[in-house]
Amino acid sequence: MKKLAMSVLPLMALAACGQANDTAKKDEASASTQAPAAAAPAETPAAPAAQPAAPAAPAPAAAASEADAKILASLPAPYNTGDLANGKRQFAKCRSCHVIEKGGANRVGPALHGIFGRTAGTAPGFTYSPALKGAGFVWDGDKLDQWLADPKGFLPGNRMSFVGLKQEKDRRDVIAYIKVESSK
Numbered sequence: 031m032k033k034l035a036m037s038v039l040p041l042m043a044l045a046a047c048g049q050a051n052d053t054a055k056k057d058e059a060s061a062s063t064q065a066p067a068a069a070a071p072a073e074t075p076a077a078p079a080a081q082p083a084a085p086a087a088p089a090p091a092a093a094a095s096e097a098d099a100k101i102l103a104s105l106p107a108p109y110n111t112g113d114l115a116n117g118k119r120q121f122a123k124c125r126s127c128h129v130i131e132k133g134g135a136n137r138v139g140p141a142l143h144g145i146f147g148r149t150a151g152t153a154p155g156f157t158y159s160p161a162l163k164g165a166g167f168v169w170d171g172d173k174l175d176q177w178l179a180d181p182k183g184f185l186p187g188n189r190m191s192f193v194g195l196k197q198e199k200d201r202r203d204v205i206a207y208i209k210v211e212s213s214k
Contacts, residue, residue, distance in 0.1 A: 101210045109171050112206025113199075120195060120204040127192075130211045139190065143212050145169045161187030171209070175201050 103110055127139035134141040140153035151163040165185055167173055178201045181190045195201045
């Protein structure tokens with residue numbers, strides 16, 4: 031019985047790939063239906079010509095966005111034009127199998143923090159397929175783009191069950207997002 035449970039567990043985790051996209055679409059739909067309610071009324075009473083407001087201290091999110099923008103700008107083209115918000119949405123499809131946070135543990139797939147510049151099949155503590163162990167290439171934006179477009183076509187014999195991201199823009203954005211998050 032234990033063997034059956036252990037063999038079904040990875041299949042259940044792999045079946046979850048891509049389901050986060052449905053959640054992201056629901057979140058987008060919810061946000062778009064709520065946006066009109068937040069709009070300003072058509073007529074706003076004139077504010078008195080009072081003293082100018084003192085500039086507010088930058089919020090921590092704004093500071094993080096500035097840091098992310100600097101990292102993004104330093105990336106090679108076309109990744110330096112990536113949309114990090116879309117990249118984060120696209121990465122939601124990867125989260126059931128991968129983590130990106132520094133020090134994150136391997137899951138069904140290896141942790142992706144620091145993937146750029148690492149030889150394929152060498153993340154510590156992860157058991158790779160023979161195909162990926164023997165691939166011999168170093169991960170960069172172009173290799174990851176090819177992998178994300180069609181993992182099985184790019185490297186036959188690997189165990190990743192993800193069908194790929196077909197839209198070039200989505201791949202560019204998720205690669206930029208992974209690069210920015212891996213730089214933290």
